[in-house]
Amino acid sequence: MKNTMTPFEREAMLLGLLQQFIEEKLTHGQLLMQLRKKVLGFSQERYASLAGISRRTLSDVELDKESITLTTLNRVFKPLGLKLGLLPRQKHMMQELLSNLTQQGAPDDHS
Secondary structure (H helix, E strand, O other): OOOOOOHHHHHHHHHHHHHHHHOOOOOHHHHHHHHHHHHHOOOHHHHHHHHOOOHHHHHHHHOOOOOOOHHHHHHHHHHHOOOOOOOOOOHHHHHHHHHHHHHHHOOOOOO
16 A cells, blocks of 8 residues: 655544544554554555564454453554553543643743
8 A cells, every 4th residue: 555645644644543543533553453554554564574473463452352462552653653652541631731832842931
């Protein structure tokens, strides 16, 4: 599968898919499948090789099988520059967290 997106377009798509995941519109498996296909344009075989896992394990992750370990999940997301973490379940807490992170990342006015 050929991917003709620019780096900017790939990043925008990655961020959009991550937002859907945070909003609980996508599962881990659905997120990974969309990133693999739409952002990278990789087959399961190619991505599994990149992540250092079997194609079967990748398929199990994308199908959200319950037996997948945290170590495996981190391994499959690592090539995308992502890692698993803890996020608040309550919407107001998530908004507060994101607001705080945005403020911390703003340029300093004391230059």
